[in-house]
Structure formats: structure tokens, C-alpha cells
Amino acid sequence: MVPYSNGRRRFLQVVGAAGVGMFAGVASADETDPEDNDVEDEPDVVVAVGADDELAFEPAQLPLSTGETVEFEWEGDGHNLAVTYQPDDADWDGEEEVQDAGHMHTHTFDIEGWYEYVCEPHEDEEMIGTILVCDIERPDVEEEEAEDDDVGY
Numbered sequence: 339m340v341p342y343s344n345g346r347r348r349f350l351q352v353v354g355a356a357g358v359g360m361f362a363g364v365a366s367a368d369e370t371d372p373e374d375n376d377v378e379d380e381p382d383v384v385v386a387v388g389a390d391d392e393l394a395f396e397p398a399q400l401p402l403s404t405g406e407t408v409e410f411e412w413e414g415d416g417h418n419l420a421v422t423y424q425p426d427d428a429d430w431d432g433e434e435e436v437q438d439a440g441h442m443h444t445h446t447f448d449i450e451g452w453y454e455y456v457c458e459p460h461e462d463e464e465m466i467g468t469i470l471v472c473d474i475e476r477p478d479v480e481e482e483e484a485e486d487d488d489v490g491y
């Protein structure tokens with residue numbers, strides 16, 4: 339998984355931030371989207387959809403351990419999430435309808451493999467995301483100082 343080492347460091351930072359957000363969410367416990375009431379788990383990772391008016395998913399490349407839950411949070415208007423590739427036995431529907439800021443879509447990735455998705459209104463602007471789900475334990479990088487090499491994803 340060497341090609342993903344940078345992504346994984348970044349991923350761990352995202353998870354840390356998500357953890358803090360989750361805690362705040364529990365404290366206030368007020369935002370419940372009725373459309374997402376089949377959520378099985380608290381999210382492990384949050385992916386921003388169209389943050390800062392960028393036509394992008396952030397992070398756009400996401401390594402996951404099998405069984406982790408991702409919450410996609412619309413931070414800009416006019417985006418959808420069409421799944422263009424996933425493993426044969428996976429059943430991710432994505433979010434076909436174009437949605438605006440504030441919308442959330444949650445999915446738990448139980449099937450190992452490679453996933454690709456696009457925002458159809460902005461596919462030409464390369465608003466594309468990929469997720470690699472594999473059954474590898476997340477390494478404990480607590481004392482490993484992440485070198486801040488700027489890989490411009």
C-alpha cells in the first residue's frame with residue numbers, strides 16, 4: 339500500500355477532525371436527516387462535497403478499512419454523487435439527486451475493493467472521487483511525525 343502512504347496520513351488527520359466533530363454532534367444531538375435514518379454507525383470519515391465553492395470532493399482519494407462509514411457532507415450547492423464503479427457485490431447507491439449545502443449522505447463500506455464516483459453536473463471539471471477499501475488494520479502512527487510533503491491531490 340505504499341502508493342497510499344501519503345493519502346493515509348492525510349486520512350488520519352481527517353479522522354481526527356471527524357472524531358472531534360462527532361463528539362460535538364453527540365453533545366448537541368440536534369441534526370438528524372430523516373432521509374438518512376438507516377445509518378448504522380457514527381461516521382469514521384467525513385468527505386466534504388464542494389467545500390469553498392471548489393468543484394471537488396475532499397479528500398478525493400480515500401483509503402478505508404473494511405466496514406468503515408463515510409459521511410459525505412454537502413458544503414456547496416448543485417452537486418450529486420453518482421457511483422461509476424464499485425465491486426460486483428457492493429450496493430452503494432450514491433446520491434443521484436442533485437443536492438445543496440447541508441445535505442448529507444452516509445454509507446458503510448463493507449465490501450473490499452475499488453470505488454469511483456463523480457458529481458455529474460461537474461464531471462467535466464473532474465469532480466471525481468475514489469475510495470479504496472481494504473482489510474488492513476490502520477497503522478498506529480502516533481509517534482511517527484508526518485513529513486509534510488505537499489502532494490497536491
Ligand SMILES: [Cu+2]
Nearest residue numbers: 417457460465
Ligand atoms: Cu458538483
